[in-house]
Amino acid sequence: MLPNKSILKVEHLSISFGGLKAVDDLSFEIAQNQIYGLIGPNGAGKTTVFNCITKFYTPDSGNAWFHTKQGKTVNLVDHKVHDIVGLGMVRTFQNVELIKELSILDNLLIGAHSQFKTGVLAQSFRLRKAVLEENEYRTKARSIIEYMGLGGKDAELVGGQPYGTLKRIELARTLMSNPKLIILDEPAAGLNGTETQALAGLIKQIRIDFNCSVLLVEHDMTLVMGVCERICAISFGKKLAEGTPTEIRNNQSVQEAYLGKDE
Amino acid sequence: MNKSTTFLPTLMPMLRLAWKKAWFRYVSFGVVLAALPLIPGMTSSNATILGSVVYFSIAALGFQVLLGYSGQISLGHTAFIGVGAYVSGYIVKELGLPFPLAVLAAAVLPFILGLVLGLIALRLEGYYLAIATLGLAESIRIVFIEAHGFTRGFSGFFSNYPRVLGYQFNKGSTYVFMVAILVALMILVYNFINAATGRALAAMRSSQSAAQAMGVSLFKYKLMAFAISTGFAGIAGAMYMHFFRYSDPTIWNSGLSLNLVVACIVGGIASIEGAVIGAAFVVAMPELLRIVPGLGSINGASFVLSGVVIILVLLFYPGGLVNVASDIGKLRSRLSKGSKHPERSTEYVAE
């Protein structure tokens, strides 16, 4: 099903909406500790692929084999949307989904939700184990805030932060769940050139420091070509080509479908 | 004199520190609330109104978990309060079992009822819970009327003040007991709202997608909030039964369910203090209006007014009454910022 050196293997994934095939028999495979890019023109079905493997949508057919952080191999299609993060796969959203009325620290703590073991009763009575657990994750959240270069902002509300900071908070939140695979939906959207460059460095650093793989959907070609080791190009839900950035850049059909149109 | 001058400076910082702890604020509030009937000139009927505020606060607090914190709405919560009332009355009066057991059963039974109903109604989006609870309330109202052996129907069910471990409560001590229960529940709610559960609920209200992606099962948390609210409603019912010592089916009408919504919205959505303030508003307003000349003679004027107030609050002051004090503070600091007390505004900024 899934070789040991891989983290995720998507097989024959298909989903259609009202007769329209958004993803059509798509297969690709991501290696452990790889940074993998999924590119394609607007409406190619990139985000739909994300939504299928994170179970926001249930695909019509196909499998998504995943090596969980518990050391098992599972088919993500058989799991519920809220169970995905606990298996070791965590995502961001195209339009930044944060909790505006909570502090940055609290937003990061939501990222650790799947890690919490105590229930509502233990929390209500502030049992020792609940307090210890809360403190443990608070410490962790503070260190990640520091790591992301947002030190000192723990208590600030998320609402009203600049867009670049919001993107960082959302990325920071993914790190709270001890992920094996982080999937980023257009992480560079809305960022300027310098910010994008800093982001590229950060993604590479995160892969090393947190020992995980990264899958990203991106429009910004400089980011994709700069950080990804392998790229899969899709158009109308179908795979056009897969390979190294150089291979993709030189691929005839990719240029026609994507680069040609875009420039 | 001498003693107090040395005592005060050490006490004040301690108090200020303690005041930061929610449990200390809630306990202090409880002490004041419990002491209110002792005020000279307080009549017995005023004490009854206070009891009404406290019992309704317990129900409103649970309803706040549902409406304010989980963003769900129920239109039939009166049924769960009624079940709590009858169950606790029946257990003490007819089965002769101890009062604490009756309160426990009054919490657990509506909790289970809420769990079962929620398991069915909460799988769907939209307003299914509101309609399902409305339907349940209508069905349970018929049970209250028809199940004579259990509720005595329209003749009414009479019970007594609680008796715990041989100690017989009277009206005053029952009131204090209710206040203690309210304060305990406020502290419990505060604790889980300011922990992982509260954050999950906040995420669910603000961005369902983010909540799900971070591992929050929307169904589980909606169900939990609903079951907690029905459990609290049951406790409130038990308190009602043993403070007013009477229950009949007309008490558990749909207006009471609406009043819970009014309490949470007018008091302040997603606020523990707001639920209590709102409950006081709902219970006390009819009494206050009675004093107003002209309005006092019109039956139901306060009910109409609460409908107007809920719409006005939602349109113009969605935070609710709980924000009045801090908003006045902000206004004062803004007014005084200009010339007289520049130092005062910095004080607020620092906060």
Next chain:
Amino acid sequence: MQIFFQNVIGGIEAGSMYALAALGLVLIYRTAKMSNFAQGTIGMFNAYIAYFVLARTNLPLPAVAILSVIVAFVVGALIELVIMRRASSTIPMGKPIMTLGLIIIFQGLAPMIFGPVPFQFPRFVQKPALDIAGVKMLPNTLVIISVTIILVAILFYVLQNTRLGLAVRVTAANETTARLMGVPTRAVSLGAWSVATALGALSAIMVAPLTSVTVTMMETIHLNSFIAAILGGFSTFHGPVVGAFILGVANNIISYYISSKWVVAILYTCILAFTIFKPQGLFGKAFVKKV
């Protein structure tokens, strides 16, 4: 067998009232994306007004009925213009909660203005019952059923075959897309409020002669119209109408053959159980939520 048909006809009559009310609920639910909990109460208030107009003037009953439906139409528009339109920035659930506020206001005002005494409301047709093969049927019943069928037919025709109907359906499917396509969604939601409130009022005037005009006269109809919408599914316009007739007939049959005391509890339990297996209702489709 005659008794059975007697019950079925009574059920269709009650179902007519549920159907009109349910259609009103679904119109608002689909176009304005909210629940109008006050529809029944506003209908009740309209029935009071109709009663007093009838008692104080010499207008014939049909004229009063039409007048009262027009008044409701205007009231619905006012609620949308004065309250709902301004509430776009309120808390989530704020709008349906405002309709709860409206319930409180109208329920409180009715006894204040009209007094606590129930009023007898005349039937549209006073003629004695017809006998059709042993099944008795009041001409009034016939009027209620036919008015409902004609109205529902007109509404469906407008929804399916006119530009106006298309605008409503597009708004119901996706408000943002509709606005981008140039559909005047605000006007659609204004119209939905007007028509829905008018339907609620009509349903109240139909039920008034059967019960009497009281503050609680619409409570059962209102709740049953919601239940009918759940049974038929909120995602179509015809589902709730079919659900309403099923509910009306089932109600009468359970009431006669099983228990008239427990009919409400039995019926609601059955429908709750039904939603376990078919959560989207009889005709409902599951939505895929866009992330």
